[in-house]
Amino acid sequence: MQKKPLSLRIEESRLEKLKQHASLKKKTMTQLIEDWIDRLPPTPSTDGT
Numbered sequence: 001m002q003k004k005p006l007s008l009r010i011e012e013s014r015l016e017k018l019k020q021h022a023s024l025k026k027k028t029m030t031q032l033i034e035d036w037i038d039r040l041p042p043t044p045s046t047d048g049t
Contacts, residue, residue: 006033
């Protein structure tokens with residue numbers, strides 16, 4: 001699967017918290033965010049299927 005860039009604005013304190021948590025878990029920030037997204041419930045289809 002092709003990866004695409006994601007850009008966002010976040011408060012510096014939250015960025016530092018994310019960096020520290022990633023380091024503690026020995027993961028990248030991208031991996032933490034992907035893990036969180038993967039835990040979201042599926043959304044209903046909008047194409048009628």
